[in-house]
Amino acid sequence: MAEGPTINTIAERAGVSIASVSRVLNGLPTREETVRRVLRAAEDLGYVPNSVARSLRNRRTDQVAFAMADIGNPVYLAMVREIQPVLKAAGYRLLLHSTDADVADELDVLRGLRERYVDGLIMSPLRGVTEDHVAAIAAARAPVVVIGSVPEGTPVDNVRTDSRTGVRLALDHLHALGRRRIGFLNGPLDTVPGGARAAAYREALDALGLPYDGDLVEVGDFYRQDGARAARALLGRAPDVDALMCANDLIALGALDVLRRAGREVPGDVAVVGMDDTDLASVAWPTLTSVSLGSAERGRAAARLLLDRLENGPREPRVVVVEPSLTVRASTTGVDPE
Amino acid sequence: MAEGPTINTIAERAGVSIASVSRVLNGLPTREETVRRVLRAAEDLGYVPNSVARSLRNRRTDQVAFAMADIGNPVYLAMVREIQPVLKAAGYRLLLHSTDADVADELDVLRGLRERYVDGLIMSPLRGVTEDHVAAIAAARAPVVVIGSVPEGTPVDNVRTDSRTGVRLALDHLHALGRRRIGFLNGPLDTVPGGARAAAYREALDALGLPYDGDLVEVGDFYRQDGARAARALLGRAPDVDALMCANDLIALGALDVLRRAGREVPGDVAVVGMDDTDLASVAWPTLTSVSLGSAERGRAAARLLLDRLENGPREPRVVVVEPSLTVRASTTGVDPE
DNA sequence: ATTCCACCCGTAAACGTTTACAGGGGCCCA
DNA sequence: TGGGCCCCTGTAAACGTTTACGGGTGGAAT
Incomplete structure (x- = not known):
């Protein structure tokens, strides 16, 4: 050469x-x-x-990284899909880190910022922002945007959603349809979404005047086979369940499989609601009612916040909250939206 | 700072x-x-x-790029999912380019190689490798691996599949099930997959002794709504169709929607086969029989080829061919595999 | 006591840019 | 003719590393 x-x-x-x-x-x-x-x-x-020489001299790489738990998850995919064009339009290249939901890996990425191979980072820590994260962010000397909640007062740009309201929307919907034995298939409690959704479920039941019944709750991981496993367990314990709230769409898909094999009609016998409103929701059968947490919107917002910091320099940290909404499909009403 | x-x-x-x-x-x-x-x-x-200074001195960035048509497409997603860990394990960071299936954009990426911000590139050009591509690759002075076919003799590492055999597998399967009026929903003919699959369809019909009937063929883009549109058109023109071969899973999903609304039973009235065997195939209802073109495997092979070149220097270009296989599900047999 | 060698380490150059600073030339005006 | 100014351009330093080369020191061998 x-x-x-x-x-x-x-x-x-x-x-x-x-x-x-x-x-x-x-x-x-x-x-x-x-x-x-x-x-x-x-x-x-x-x-x-030569871009490397230029970077050295200019002290900027025109690169930005996005660190997520798992590219396989359609939620992150939706985010990437929004983040990429925004950054590209502004002349930045996008680097991808898949951390396998591993906290040590996340911290590595943050520490990696000090090598200065990127000008900024968007990250979505699955198990929450720990003190170590905060310290690493402070030491990073490069703008960071966190998608997901951060402890109160952490000095970092933050895009979050309100999954509490999201769960509430779903349970209201199910309640309005006459469902009273509403089960809950959750993800790991030590993850941020898992923890928040667990609390939200109890709250929503309270608000509706429904009792909390431990038999109606099952915890697994966030994947399809975990959803299937959880659904089987729950059906065995509480055969009278008439609705399933699922902590994400993948879990809901697993539940649908199990219900189908068990001969339970959806939504006739059991209504099912997913969460994240991914592409899969409209592919599933019956099509899946799902709580949209605005993944695409969150991705776009994060990219914008980061660009703003990159172009206009330091400023007070900002928080953007994306409102959830409910996309109603056949898995609760039996009717497909056109 | x-x-x-x-x-x-x-x-x-x-x-x-x-x-x-x-x-x-x-x-x-x-x-x-x-x-x-x-x-x-x-x-x-x-x-x-400082990684930038180190890169300048060492003349290597420890970064590799993957350029694909569209991150939204599950096929590319499957590839990224395989490529990422292989590169990560070897100490490389992964950069993502989404070219929107735009040839000019692809060429930009190739030309970008000369800026030396990456050590190598994996790319999957949707519309084929043109002379411009070949020239750009030669001028790149960085190893390139192409996923998809390249003109005979192009001096570049290449991972391809044999979609001809893939289509053949699908049509044999349909024929064995007694289908004789097999429609074909294809993607754009000026794309590599589109062109290859069109030819393969005719060949496979020939081999089976079935006549080619233009009324049974429809061309659109590779997305779900295009599949729906195409299916509607084809059903209108040839109501006696008893099977639909689709050029990818997204098209097949669109076709399933249309068939369902039209009251046609799948597979009773019309059997449907997709292509790529993406995650969506097992989510759809009925679950979708699909030709697997080994996307994951192709991704992994590409990553390995690239690493080999990066670590061991120049050598004769290599070609890896991944054999297709057929994953049979309910959309042709009515029976779901366990 | 001299020579030689081994072992450490420091000086300086190189990677390919950008940019502060100053020098040189031309022109205008007095 | 001389002074001042402006415009253009070249020299050199800087960004933060890695590494070739050579110098210095100390011990062993003669």
């Missing part, structure tokens, strides 16, 4: 200094004749500036 | 030269005492090496 041309090569060929070359290439005022000579030489040589 | 410590800071504090600092940090043989002093100072200062 022969070496490519540098500004030195151009300077030689054009018979000018490297300073002039740089000036021309950056559009700084220069004599017409010099401009022509330099551009000509650059063209002839097929010159492309 | 105060400046972080550099090897100069450490050298000063430890009372040694920057050369010694570098040697210690890179584990080159050094006197015990010096090692201790340097490590102590580095620790105290919370030193982290």
Whole structure:
């Protein structure tokens, strides 16, 4: 692999200094004749500036990273899909980190910021922002935006949703449909979504005047087979359940599988509600009523916050809250929206 | 933002030269005492090496890019999911480019290689490798792996599948089930998959002794609503169709929607086969028989080829062919595999 | 006591840019 | 003709590393 041309090569060929070359290439005022000579030489040589050298000098890489738990999860996918074009339009490249929901990995990513290979980071820590996170963010010297909740007062841009309201919307909907034995298939309690949704479920029951029944609650991981497992367990323990609230769409899909095999009609016997309103919800059968937590919107908001910090420098941390909404489909009403 | 410590800071504090600092940090043989002093100072200062400076000096960035048409497509998602861990394990970061199936954008990415912000590239050009691509790859001076077919003799590592055989598998299956009026919902003909699958369809019909009937073929884009549109058109023109071969799973999902609304039983009246065997296939209802083109495997193979080139230097271009297989589900047999 | 070698370590150059600073040339005006 | 100013351009330093090269020190061998 022969070496490519540098500004030195151009300077030689054009018979000018490297300073002039740089000036021309950056559009700084220069004599017409010099401009022509330099551009000509650059063209002839097929010159492309070395981005690493430029980064070193300019102290910016024009790269931004997004760290998520798992690219396989459609929620993160929706975020990436929104983040990418926003950053691209602003001239940034996107780096992807999949942390496998591993806290140590997340911290590695944060510490990695100090290597300065990116100008900023968007991250979505599944198990919450610990003191270690906060310390690492402070030490990072690069803007960070967190998607998900952060402890009160943490000095970091933050995009969150209100899953409490989200669960509430779902339970109100089920209650209005006459359901009274509403089960809950949750994810791990030590994750932020899991914890929040557990609390929200109890609250919503309270508000509706329904009793809390431990038999109606099952905890597993956030994947489809976990949902299936949880649904089986719950059905065995509480056969009279008439609705299932699921902590995400994947869990709901697993539950649908189990209900189908068990010969329970959906929504006739058991209504099912998912959460995140991913693409899968409209593919499932029956199509899945799901609480939308605005993943796409959260992604876009995060990207915007980060860009703002990158372009306008430090400022007070900001919080953006995205309101949840309920997308009603056949798994609760039996009717598919057009 | 105060400046972080550099090897100069450490050298000063430890009372040694920057050369010694570098040697210690890179584990080159050094006197015990010096090692201790340097490590102590580095620790105290919370030193982290600047990756940009290191890249400039070492002429490598430890970054690799993956350029795909659209992150929204589950096929690419499956690839990313495989590529990421392989690269990560080898110490590379992953950059993502979504080119929106835009050839100009793809060429930009290739040309971008000359800026040297990555050490290598995996790309999956939707509309095929043109002469411009070949030229850009040659000029790139960085290893490139192409997923998808390339013109004979193009000097580039290449991972492909045999969609011809894939289509053949599907049509054989449908034929064995007694279907004789097999429609085809294809993607754009100017894309590589679209073109290849069109040819494969005719070939497979020939092999089965079935006549080719233009009324049974519809072309649209690769998304769900395109599949729906195409299915509607085809059903209108050829109501006696008894099977639908779809050029990918998204198209198949659209077709399923239309069939359901039209009151056609699947597979009773019309059997449906998708292609790519994405996660969606097992979520759909009825679950979708689909030709697996080994997306995950292709991703992994591409990552391995690239790593090999990165670590062992230039060599003859290699081609890896991934064999397709058929995953049979309810949309053709009416029976769900366990 | 001299020579040689081994071992450490420091100096300086290099990677490819950008940019502060100053020098040189031309022009205008006095 | 000389002074001042402006415009253009070149020199050199800086960004933070890695590494070739050579110098210095100390001990062993002669």
